[in-house]
Amino acid sequence: MLNDQALDILFRSARTQNGFIDKPVSDAQLRALYELMKWGPTTMNSQPGRLVFLRSKAGKEKLAPALSPGNLDKTMKAPVTAIIAYDLRFYENLPRTFPNNPNAKSAFEGEAKAAHVQTTALRNGSLQGAYLILAARALGLDCGPMSGFDNAKVDAAFFPDGRIKSNFLCNLGYGDPSKVFPRNPRLAFDEACTLA
């Protein structure tokens, strides 16, 4: 079991950041982040998640037209903005990543399976997005995840071949506590959970 300080860093004290101090995030940190989050479980080890880490001015400017007004300024200023996306052809890797079942790939092939592919990719790509958020916090980074953007514009700008789809965005860096909003309430146990 983790100690209280670790539980605070991961969950209890962690907050969505709306601004970051002027302290860079290195390539080595982004690689360490992936090397940690990659271990999180996915359906049949399918790993549909794909990440684009934007740090350059050119990369940020390519993203800018897709952002909602409230997310524009903070994203342009963040040390890193990750596009969390998923690969709709994730199943092509299954013979290598899930050799246990030689028929795994065929469960996703063909037009009739397109909805199953989409659901599996969104479900597991989102799990991997959450692994990224918690792995970043575990490594001492702060996160600012966002859904407020135009997915179609991001896909057209970054993934024009249609194989990869954007899921959500996450700014990464060292948070500026003065920019954090008051915390909103969570549902009570009995609203979200049932014991049966």
Added chain:
Amino acid sequence: MLNDQALDILFRSARTQNGFIDKPVSDAQLRALYELMKWGPTTMNSQPGRLVFLRSKAGKEKLAPALSPGNLDKTMKAPVTAIIAYDLRFYENLPRTFPNNPNAKSAFEGEAKAAHVQTTALRNGSLQGAYLILAARALGLDCGPMSGFDNAKVDAAFFPDGRIKSNFLCNLGYGDPSKVFPRNPRLAFDEACTLA
């Protein structure tokens, strides 16, 4: 930043469990699990995730007909099986859970928004499912997440009114190391990530 032992517990040494030792999981542990995972971020604090913690024989038997053969025995024997689900009417809580934007609820209302509701619920319900997995590990529990079941059968048995949809299942308990499978390979950084 968390220490190496904590990173191992969360990610590097954690494994999907296929069997559990005979040691119960208490109601207090399930409540502590929710009180930790609930802090994970969701779009507009929407919190669509819903959890059913099955411990009773009757609860398990209600689930059994929906399970794929490979998941049946281990799930019947697990101390707890969580149904991770999402509420398609999550947005009704937004006036209370996201008071920052009084119009948040209207972004999801009406037939024309049904696809947006579904995507938002699956995305964020999956994020919350990943928070559950990592919170459980942080609290000393082991997880056996599964997608191998018939969602429609689970929904008919547990959520007949159509408002709540099953996402995935997760057995919880104290893992039996002798039942763990060999670890399958993860994608390399350069296969999953781009620096831009």
